[in-house]
Amino acid sequence: MSFPLDRLAVQLDWNLLRTFMVIVQERSITAAAQRLNVSQPSVSAALRRLEERLELRLVDRGAGQTFIVTRAGEAVYREALEIYGGVVRLNEIGSEAGRAISGNIVIQRSSHLEMDDIMRVLEEFRAKHPAVTFSVRSTSCHEVAQALLQRVSSVGFCTRVDPAQRLRALTLTPQEFGVYCGPNHSLYRRHDVDPDLVSASDVVGFEEDQMAGALSALAVYRVRYGIGARMIAAATGIVDLVQLIENSTVIGCLSRAHAIKYGIRLWQIPVAAPPPLVDMFSLVDAERHMTPAEAALIDHLHQAGLVADLRPSSTV
Template identity: 70%
Template sequence: MSLRLDRLAVQLDWNLLRTFMVIIQERSITGAATRLNVTQPSVSAALRRLEERLELRLVERGSGQSFVITRAGEAVYREALEIYGGVVRLNDIDASDGLSLAGNLVIHRSSHLETERIMNVLADFRRQHPGVTFSVRSVSCADVTQALLHRISSIGFCTRVDPSIQRLEAMALTPQEFGAYCGPAHPLYRQQVADPALLAESDIVGFEEDQIAGALSTLTRFRMRHGIGARFIAAASGIVDLVDLIESGTAIGFLSRGHAVRYGFKLWQIPLDVPPPVVEVYSLVDSERLMSPLEVALLEHLETEGIARQPRRRSEV
């Protein structure tokens, strides 16, 4: 190791790298300062010190707080993510026998997904490894992707995959069938035959991603194709809120059948004379992430159950 590299390894402050990570993730100095609960000048100073220490220009400053990350900055960001992952994996070290299958696993899932089978498989994994805990976070499909790209999540489950992000390996799972539902106040409630005119003039409520450019565009196109709904009046980020909107109002909403059975005690599935819409479901894994032994074990378990597969780094493809 050269004298310069040795000095860098000894003297570089990890907090500078962490601050740089947050700057890139938040895409602004202001956002990074808010997230880190420090002042904007402190964040700017940390970025400047990191550039001086590395002797690299990491970002090109624009007007105000705007900036563009340089190629060197992108490389440093990737390395910082790996370092961060290594620090987090220190939680998996047991004093008695070194690396053990214990620790917390973060999993991100789309809030509109029905995940009963996935949760059952995770529960089975935890029964085999009692020292394991899970943090399951329900977010939008876009946030599932970002959580994986930022090394926050071990695995993600969503209904849309961005083919341009090659490092995220997607595995298609069993698609989910959705149905049209209404509450007691809707004129189609308990009706065995759906009046096309009532379907066409009904208001619609749905998930935030139920739009033509959203992750649930399948539902939007289905309604347009079959003349269901006059206007979209309310959006919900989670299943409980959407069920409340349908049950307490006079609008129609589309839910996965599993969710409707579990949460919609007063819901009525409107009989349609066309096949129901089907939404694709995927598991996502970052192929460039250096997995901890705990994460490897989880993915092996999920692969056995047909829910995910171990990623292959590009060098292995």
């Protein structure tokens, strides 16, 4: 017995959808080509073929490589995310039936966050389910949310929440940061602080430590209290930032827990201002179809007060 198949489902090239998904995420044909490691004309041609195949205008072109995603393009993008997440979850099929909970769970976290308390909860979960493994990926806050929207990550931890209908955020305990210098700075080991010297010092920080970034609280803090002059270097990870501070005549903000753990030679400058606090959130996809391992982890994290309750609200 044969069944009719939709011609589009048979003939559509998945790579066209994948290319379009990256174009939307990068908001640039050029950036999409760089991410996919292909030429810019190839990306433009893929977009054109997808529009022709679907008989839809997916983007409205502007000057140069700029564009605006159309309403139809937004709908196609959402479907592409669903397909991508389904392909990724194929790895879990076959490891579920008739077995103890197992599989790999991807956890996305902002690289500047201190995660000791969360890691302890994850280890408690692993003790209950030893067949489960974790992939913990340090990225920017934007990429944390994108990984969840693409359904390649099960849970995320970040310092900024951008509106997304599917993602459910829970506010966690803010993290306290401090202002630090290394042995080469004239304020090292000094308890008397010269405000002029603090305000004239060059600054290093994370890449997201800027007014429009996920660590804007630190940028606002420095401006408000006259801490630091100009940003001269940015790091993506805590180890790189610590090394910049320890080996240069600069100052920088990082979490107190990270400074204690990684910055043996760091000195916290006793500035006359309250310590900066950085918000912390957990993110989960409220509409994600979860594997048994993912569902068990989300429940475990919820019981620990680390993620939002994903049960639907009562309509009574």
